[in-house]
Amino acid sequence: MDRQRRKAKEDNIIKAAESVFEAVGFGNAKMEDIATKAGITKVTLYSYFQSKENLYMAITYKAFQYLIEVFYQIIDNNKSNLGIEGAIGIQEGFIDFCENNFLFSETILNYFSLIRSSAGGKDRNKISLGISESIYFTKIQDIQNLPLKLTSQEIDRGKNDGSIQSEKDSMLLTLQGWSMIVGYIKLITSSGVSTTILNMDLKEIKKFNTELTRTVLAQGL
Amino acid sequence: MDRQRRKAKEDNIIKAAESVFEAVGFGNAKMEDIATKAGITKVTLYSYFQSKENLYMAITYKAFQYLIEVFYQIIDNNKSNLGIEGAIGIQEGFIDFCENNFLFSETILNYFSLIRSSAGGKDRNKISLGISESIYFTKIQDIQNLPLKLTSQEIDRGKNDGSIQSEKDSMLLTLQGWSMIVGYIKLITSSGVSTTILNMDLKEIKKFNTELTRTVLAQGL
């Protein structure tokens, strides 16, 4: 099977898996159901993805790819604007991405929890073989930092064009922004279908976050 | 068995479970191993905790209790200080709590992911029976908002004593701070044993976060 066709089949499977994982969660998802949804048999499914975890990693990889693509798009859209707009655009784009692609954002967040100790800590065994042997795991490792780097580059651009006055290290600003978003996503995730937490409209928090980011970048807080 | 004895056994089991969950993660943890670690058999384990998830919920409850206790302690320690000091103390206390009790912070964060849709969304089934029927799940629901409320109260106190000038809603400020911390924790969690991410010292981010919080509260950004 030529690469194209195989890729198409993989994509089809991944889509089926996405819908199943999204619907019932990783733990409750059955390979059988994923296969059925993809219109194939379990064995065929296994011939494409060697384990459930491997399949999850494939989705994670896809999520990273998509996120990066979104980032590039935003950068491109802002190439004639000041750097600060690009940087903030990325922040907002990241939030939109998470809000609109729950499973994707979950995989990305889980991924970062997962790789704790991937540097070789005592609890290496926390990453099961199914994951660490996954080719997607390797592929993700190659691109996992790209989102941060792209953000940092936009901040640099903003510093150069004067739109960003903060004297903090660009990566520091990037990570601070990233963590703020991640926390916000966790927050909205935890609120479920509700749009408020303790009567506080989540939109308010989002707006506040954005304001904060702009101020931090522009005025250097 | 009198309540005391039962409580002691439960504590013993929970400690065993903590060490196992901490070591290999929830998914890879085996009830058998937990039982062995606790010096009992699986069936006895089940007589105390009706399911693996229930056991996890028990730990989560313990984590919430501990966190709340920490918050009360901080509030008490700051009762003669200005409100802003209490509020910031709580933020820092939360971070310390997470950094020093990885499993606890993980359970708390997971808990909030878990209850998404508990309000009755389309994927109600995502919360398995094992969880929703857990008595600990119920108990947690009674206290889950306490950390946020305590923080909010300290902010109110700061507003009253003039140490906090921000005109934003106290709960908004609370949630913003909370999300910033959660994001930061996710960040350090993902860095594993390393103390840096892309050459950025995590301590820098933490310091930056604290500065930011203080500025936001004091000057009202």
Next chain:
Amino acid sequence: MDRQRRKAKEDNIIKAAESVFEAVGFGNAKMEDIATKAGITKVTLYSYFQSKENLYMAITYKAFQYLIEVFYQIIDNNKSNLGIEGAIGIQEGFIDFCENNFLFSETILNYFSLIRSSAGGKDRNKISLGISESIYFTKIQDIQNLPLKLTSQEIDRGKNDGSIQSEKDSMLLTLQGWSMIVGYIKLITSSGVSTTILNMDLKEIKKFNTELTRTVLAQGL
């Protein structure tokens, strides 16, 4: 579980397996069906017998045990008779055993085909792991020669009491008799439900064989 109870359960499973193997043959037998027949689940079945082949070996072992028991019984029944009667009794008993216990005789014959090269020939791999790792395989190796030895001893007794005049080595006579029976069994097996082969009544062959054996032993051919 005390040894008794476990043994009883094993026996129960073995009986179920016998009936399934007898009905559909080893290849077509499903572990699921055997489990159902034994009134247990597949997993329980596997907790007793680690593989289908292991189960088959268990039956083979039982067959050997049974055959040996039959031989002992015959020897005992003939202890006041001349040796030649014991020797011939064993021959006839062996034939009866095969005719009345098809599965048992099949396992014994298959076993001997199986162990070809167990001495370490080039095709060691012909004995799959499932078999060679079976404890029953080991146990059989300890008793596989007993039927031959018992026969040989009866022949020796016959030589001593003068009822057997043959000057051939007792083991040679034993093996010759054994091979004649095995061949005869193969023959009747191949005739299926029919009682003749090419119009020849199988009983005739059996009678002929017995006569032959008696002559060979008595007169020393």
Next chain:
Amino acid sequence: MDRQRRKAKEDNIIKAAESVFEAVGFGNAKMEDIATKAGITKVTLYSYFQSKENLYMAITYKAFQYLIEVFYQIIDNNKSNLGIEGAIGIQEGFIDFCENNFLFSETILNYFSLIRSSAGGKDRNKISLGISESIYFTKIQDIQNLPLKLTSQEIDRGKNDGSIQSEKDSMLLTLQGWSMIVGYIKLITSSGVSTTILNMDLKEIKKFNTELTRTVLAQGL
């Protein structure tokens, strides 16, 4: 593809199958390996032989053909000798055949086990469709009795020329001889690479068998 070419391909496949079956046994042989050995793909293999069992039957058929050819050759070589020499020559030829063509003798012996109940016994299903539908199965049925008949004819010739005095039915003598050989073959098969069983040299048994046959035929025992 003309018949010749097809035949050549079939032969090539059969040879590959023989080597694989010989090496690992029917149960452990993989169609994939046979195809690879034959330098073709699985599907092509299936286009020649519709099932694994069919392939085995093809080899069995070849074995029968070969055996019959050997018998004819022996008969021809003995046409100027007395009938008893032809009959005994066949016996010895059969033994040589088995000793020198292990797989062939195995297939022939297995075949006879296989067809048990082909007459329509209760376990008809024991012969799988793969076998009973095999064209080779049909072909074998046409020639399976030829070896016995040829032997019987030689015995008849011996009776006519006076070299065989036994008054037993020729087919009875044939079947008795056949079963003795089959048993002997089972015996040597079970001894694997060893040339002895319980210290008894297998050659001794063979010699004894032949003596016995000669005596039985000549003197009528």
Next chain:
DNA sequence: GATGAATGAGATTTCATTCAT
């Protein structure tokens, strides 16, 4: 006719959870 991909059936394993004593 040949090929790579897919299917279907069943073996085997791993665990959370439950039963019987």
Next chain:
DNA sequence: AATGAATGAAATCTCATTCAT
């Protein structure tokens, strides 16, 4: 309340066999 055995659900794998191109 404690224990060893058993259950049930699903993951994973192996192969003979079939399909689509």
